Amino acid sequence: MHVRRKLRAGLRGSVLAALLLPVAASPALAQGDTPAYQDTSLSAEARAADLVSRMTLDEKAAQLINDAPAIPRLGVREYNWWNEGLHGVAGADIATVFPQAIGLAATWNEPLIREMADVIAIEFRAKHVETRHRFGGSDWFAGLTVWSPNINIFRDPRWGRGQETYGEDPYLTSRLGVAFVRGLQGDDENYLMTVATPKHYAVHSGPEPSRHRDDVHPSPRDLHETYLPAFRATIMEGGAHSIMCAYNAVDGVPACANTPLLQRYLREDWGFEGYVVSDCEAVANIYNAHEHGYTQTSEEGAAVAFRAGMDLVCGGGGEADNILGAVRQGLLSEADLDTALGRLFTARMRLGQFDPPARVFPHITPADNDTDAHRALSLRVAEESLVLLRNEGGLLPLRAAPRSIAVIGPNADNYEALVGNYNGTPSQPVTVLEGLRRRFPDADIIHAEGAGLLDPVLEPVPDSAFCRDARCSQPGLDVAHFASPEMEGAPVSTGIETNATMSWEGELRSGAVRWTGYITASETGEHRFRYVANGGYRIWIGDELIVDAWGVDWRPTLVTGAAMLEAGRSYPIRVEAFQRTDRGDERLMWSLPSDTGAQQALAAAREADLVVFVAGLTHQLEGEDLPIAVPGFLGGDRTSLDLPATQQRLLEEVTAIGTPVVLVLMNGSPLNIDWADRHVPAIIEAWYPGGRGGDAVARLIAGDFSPAGRLPVTFHRFVDELPPFENYSMTGRTYRYFTGEALYPFGYGLSYSSFGYTRPQVSRARVRADQSVTVSVDVTNTGAMDADEVVQLYVSHPGVPDAPIRSLAGFQRLHLARGETRTVRFTLQDRALSLVEADGIRRIEPGPVALWVGGGQPGGRDGLQPAAGVEARFEISSAAVLPN
Known part of the structure; x- marks a missing residue:
């Protein structure tokens, strides 16, 4: 799903009156017999059909959008169908965060994935009942319809969303997908714990930048051998009650309007009786001329989707009006709407949303979220996900606790490297640095970041570097605040500040800021600049725009820009920024030509008995539709398999010192670590290991357990040994068809035993x-x-x-x-x-x-x-x- 559009779709909140509406309250229903849809002795399908029959056409159309409004006269609560649970309850709230999906696949443990999914379902229910007056209704990211798991095949290691999948093999993906779906939905005879939604159906695995317009033409063999089996299994064996259709077209027809996919295979061959939800704004892709342009009008786009078998539109911007227009133009019948609505309200009935709360999993309370037992399971899953790639000379497990450990690398103390994307918020996150401190309390542990993910270590620009005039007779910067991110018109306030920093509060959260002045360098050489932000920013040195990260979404970006500065010389500087969320402070950062961060890391390595070098990526570099274009990364995908150059250079320098090195990789897609495989004695693949990931890594290094994770994807050496990314043919792809020599093959992993x-x-x-x-x-x-x-x-x-x-x-x-x-x-x-x-x-x-x-x-x-x-x-x- 398009993460920028998530926020937009989620803003359509429901009115307070709807929030407080009792499940069955309605004056019209207070007279006479209980309506059939409130009769719990009837089947969910019969109750749904009765409820739908009582709706007006306008009401029906509105219920076919993910942010469905309340219908007070019928006692229907507002409900936003959009929720995520890829590896735990997603969103900003506290929840147990398990390893990212690719790490789950590395466990090769089907019963464990089922156990974990059971816990995730409990936490969804626990959070849903936390406020009883919302029972039966939901705002965005608070419901029980879970848009997970992602069972697309990770056919190419460049795909940024491969981290969300169970890897490259259809069989492994099928087995883990079935386990996850069964766990999410539960075994209760009367009610579903949640509704699971396998996605993205079908033949969808990058590239990210073109996903809204791609037309994929898989061969019949590849379609049925590789791309469909996991969907078939999660429907026929797992009993998934929902499925999400993809952005791309298949054989010229958009996936959300594709009759062979949605009717022939899904409903006729596999017997699917649930509902189909579109990926977010995928229906708009059908009719938008710059995307698929499959239909001439938006009404035609809605009509072809619903006639093909799609039941629910994720997206706003008038889609309900498009549905109404399609009916009024004779492109859709009201019966077509009734069919879709019957499936949707059957799901809501099976979730218990029209029944007394005391009947629906009454044993689950808010206290069942993020428990000690759940966090302990997160640690166990993380331990089982770790893959030992190399252990030359038996460096691991450590024979004795080292006296001193140098913990180096951009992911050593990086929260983002724990959680991956589509994540919740762990209440007690443990980075690798913290895990080593907990596991080796008597060791002298020295932390030196040494390198950023892409750049040298950045540090805050000191106040002393700024002045308001070219002669630097006046310290600080001139600042102007604007009412909107467009920075139009006169500023709402101006002043003088000591630095380009900001704590966004009150009205400033919806505005923007501009600092102007001069900056003086203390060293001669290349300086890299970044504004640490949860929004967009631009930086000028002199007349040159060195960083333009204005078009970002709510996710912090890692984009930097370079400027050659001379020591003692003052340069005009302008910084502009706006905020998309209310999280955290913002500040201007730079790196110095002397690269003090790397020097500190090398000094730490010389003094230590052991180096733990924690390298890799984060979801800020690889992920869904990222607004980033830097060497090695484009739009969330990767253009290179190599470890980023700054990290590689530091790793080589640290290894040359001679202190034993354990390389820990934290990433969601395979990295080419050919050099490390030849020079670093021990290598651990940790993925994005979840809230307890640092404990798991430290315990593995200590030998508290023997590693048994296995690779769910092939690790290649070079990008040029892969077929073109845009080509969906399986020829030359994955272990099943790749005839070259892999760096590490699918299924590979070492043990401390034999x-x-x-x-x-x-x-x-x-x-x-x-x-x-x-x-x-x-x-x-x-x-x-x-x-x-x-x-x-x-x-x-x-x-x-x-x-x-x-x-x-x-x-x-x-x-x-x-x-x-x-x-x-x-x-x-x-x-x-x-x-x-x-x-x-x-x-x-x-x-x-x-x-x-x-x-x-x-x-x-x-x-x-x-x-x-x-x-x-x-x-x-x-x-x-x-x-x-």
Whole structure:
């Protein structure tokens, strides 16, 4: 969803009278019998149909928008359908924050994801009932319809939203998606805990800048083999009650107006009975000429979407009027609206929004949000998500607590690196720096940031650098405040301030500010400037605009600009800024040519017994539709896989000192760390690990547990070994079709222990298409430490042209005490034995099947320890065609 548009859609709040409206209060309903929609003995579908039949046409149209108003005469509360729960309850409020979705995938632990989703659902309910007078209604980000999980395939590591997904494999994504959906919706016989909404349907995974106009043409094979299976599984197995259609078009038709997607596959083939919600303003994309331009008018755009099977529009700007216009022009019938509304109000009935609150999960209270137990689960999930990529010489686990630790890098003490995007707010966030302090209380821990994410370390420009005139006879800066961000007309106030800083309060929150004066440098060389802000800013040195970050949204940007300054010389400076949120103070920052931050980090590394270098990215660089264009990053996507140059340079300088280095990566997409793989002894992939992430990393380093996270994506070395980003063909993509040598392959991860695989057995040597086959293997912990192992089953079809190299067909994460042996079994049938052919038909064909069961994929590369495992084979003896 478009995050800037989120705020706009969320501003359409409901009136106070609607907030206070009892669930069944209405003078018109006080007379006579209880209406059918309030009769709890009837089915949710029957109650919904009765309620819809009582609405006027205008009321019906208004209910088809995500910010649906109250209908007081019918006792219908206002309801905003928009809420997010990707890895915890999202929004500004306190909630338990679990690792970002890509980290959840790295656990390879289906039961754990279900347990976590159960907790997330409880916290949604806990927050929803916190104010009882809103029961049955909701404002933005406060309801029970959860627009998660994101089960798009992370087909290309450049996609900035890949962090929101479960990785590159359809099977792994399907299993974790089903677990997440089931956890969110719950097992209650009468009510749904929440409504889960798998997204974005379908064939959607970047690029971000063109997503509103992209037209994707997947081959029939890729569509049914890669892009649709996870959606099919979350609908047919998970029972998801909602699904979100995507921005892009598929084969020339916008996804939210695409009849094959929304009718043939979703409703006819998969039996979906829930509702379809559009991505935000995706319906506007249908008719906007500069986007899809699929229809000539907005009314036609609304009509094709609802006729195709979409039921709810996320977006404002007159969409209800467009729906009414479509009906009045004969493009839609009122019956079409009734069909959509029936699905929507069935969901609200199943959530219990028209029933007495005491009947709907009465055991859940506000105290069930962000509990000690939930935070403990967040730590466990974070621990299981960590992937040990390298451990040369057995540096880890530490044999003894070091006397001194230098904690270096831009993410060492960076809150943003914990949470990823679509996040809530952890009440007790633990960065890696804090985690190390907690785990090694007797060690001398020295923190030196050393480098920013993209630039040298920035520090506040001191007051002494500013003056109001060229001769610097008057200290400070002239300041002018304006009533609006457009800075039109005369300022509302002027004055003199010592620095370009601002605490936005009162009326200033909706305005803008301009500082003018002179700045004097103390060093000669390149200075980089940034205004730390939750809004837009511009910086001029002399007549040159060196930073233009005016067109940003509510997210702080990391954009800087450079200026060559001479020591002792004064330069005109102008800074302009406006605020989009009421969070925090703002200030002008610069970096000095001497790069004092890097020097401090190098000094700390020389003095320490161990260096923990915490590098990577944040959601400020990779994410959804980001207003950023800097080397390596564009619009939220990445144009390079490399660690940003400033971080790479510092890492090389620190490593050259000779102090043992543990590199911790915090990021949502794969990084090329080829140099580090050859020079740094220990590397941990930590993803965006959630509120307790720092504790998890510190405990891993200490050896409190053995790592068992496995990569859900392939780590490549170079961007030029990938197909074009815009090309959705799977040829050359992911482990299933990439024929080159990966830096780290899908499924890879090291342990502090070791494992042996023996006695592979297949229940049948020849298997008919209508039969199943069981594969078993004995797995032994042959190391000296109790540990988890992730047993992975891969299937190959030798000799079949265009078949995947191999495909994941099963996995189990299990805990083994040292010396313990356990038999692991997998059952393969129908879809696991099949292949999708070029015509898009899924078939089982006679022929040999090769199996690999191990702790990762078979084979390896120079310098990379191959995974332990065993091979097996069987023969398929007959053919069959399977439904898609």
